[in-house]
Amino acid sequence: MSWRTFFAMGGYAAYVWSAYGFATVVLLWNVVSAVRKRRAVLAMLRELALAGQTPKETGRATLLSE
Amino acid sequence: MYKYASPKNFYALAGRLIPWLGAVTLLLFIAGLYLGLYVAPPDYQQGDSYRIMFIHVPSAWMSMFVYMMMAGGGLVGLVWNIKLADMLATASAPIGASLTLSALVTGSLWGRPTWGTYWVWDARLTSELILFFLYMGFIALQAAIDDPRRSARAGAVLALVGVVNIPIIHFSVVWWNTLHQPASIGSLGKIVSPSIYPSMLHPLLIMSVAFFLFYFTVLLIRMRGEILARERHTGWVAEIVRATPEIRGTHP
């Protein structure tokens, strides 16, 4: 099978590849947003620690918003 | 076993597990995609369009499974007051919602060549749509409540009410669907029949396991973030914060 026929997907290329593309975006979003969220919490806590504040004083909403 | 139920030990264990889980997930995705897109022959009726099944069906299965996990975590958190279970529920919601969206979009893209339109009120798609609304409700409710304890408990009650209702909703949608749908339009669900060829079944199973492990990988990453946020007043989190090198771009 040549690459061209592989990508053509028997004429259904538009549907097959956009479906796989969308699923890839969803999966990548999951990984990126999860990693970023943890980093954001760490960065925020670090900033609070540097400012000499005890983290208790801030609400959950400010900490968890990305 | 019990020692991993403490957030501190769970955080460390999850950190060690994530790379391995992620690696296995990636390998399974590669194998599944290779078998599903390259090795499996075209379907005699649908041609190559059926290959969307390899992502649509696992997405749809996982969207249900993640909701069950969410409700289960909520129940454990509600009854035994275990923080990790609450965090599991909260961390599952965005993953489940995104997989539901993936099931909806891939189902619609599969529907176009199969039915001739992007959207048909097919039983599976309609159920997925309502499931998506249920996820949105859970996320919106938890986001609207600042107090972490109340947020977790309110979400748990909502998820449990949802879990009791999901079978009823699904049954009512199937009932409604059989009444209104002309018989010539088959349901997407019928395509995945037991008579499926092994060359098509294997990639489907591998992709399903890949999605399953993917959920757990992302879940652990998200739960680590939740643990840091909710345990921030503890000494061990302060230690981790102190040991973290400065992340570029976060300081003004």
Added chain:
Amino acid sequence: MSQNLLGTARCIFKRDLILAGRKPADVATPLAFFIIVTSLFPLGVGPEPDVLSKLAPGVLWVAALLASMLSLGRMFAGDHADGTLEQLALSPHPLTPLVFTKILAHWATSGLLLVVLSPLLAMQLNLPTHAMGTLVVTLLLGTPVLSLLGSVGAALTLGVRGGGVLLSLLVLPLYTPVLIFGAGAVTASASGLDTKAYFSLLGAFLLLALAFAPWATAAALRISLD
């Protein structure tokens, strides 16, 4: 509160009816909404009697669903604001039957009135006369389910910012089975089909909601009051 449970429940029921009577506007608004929404439909889809009678079951049911959802906000809000809810939670009686009484009182001042009003609006939409009975019976079986399921959402969103829109997001997806069976029964009856199965399903759903919803609402109230 040295009364027995039944006496307390009767007391709450009466009190909620009196309170509703003192604020007739609160009771009337969802009803007005029901009338307006159903009256707007012919303007949107055209006045052809055939089209209207085909759409009537769905339109009436969706409008009733939205109207009953609109009234949910006041189920616990007033009692939450003036501290009555805390008193109920602290009373020696279990919270679940007391909550059930409040849901019942709420239904009597919202869902029940929608049922009474529905035949009038059904005539406006040209629903066949022989389906009128089915419409009333399905609404009579279905609107209590809406109040019961809605009470969970109302309890969860108590005092939460953006409560009204949030409440609709929580509650509307749970309403789908009631809508499907309710409107389905009326459609079936309009085309002369048997409606027994629909009635059994609606009845079963009502029993299920009666068994679980007050309990879940009581749990949600305790969380919100915490």
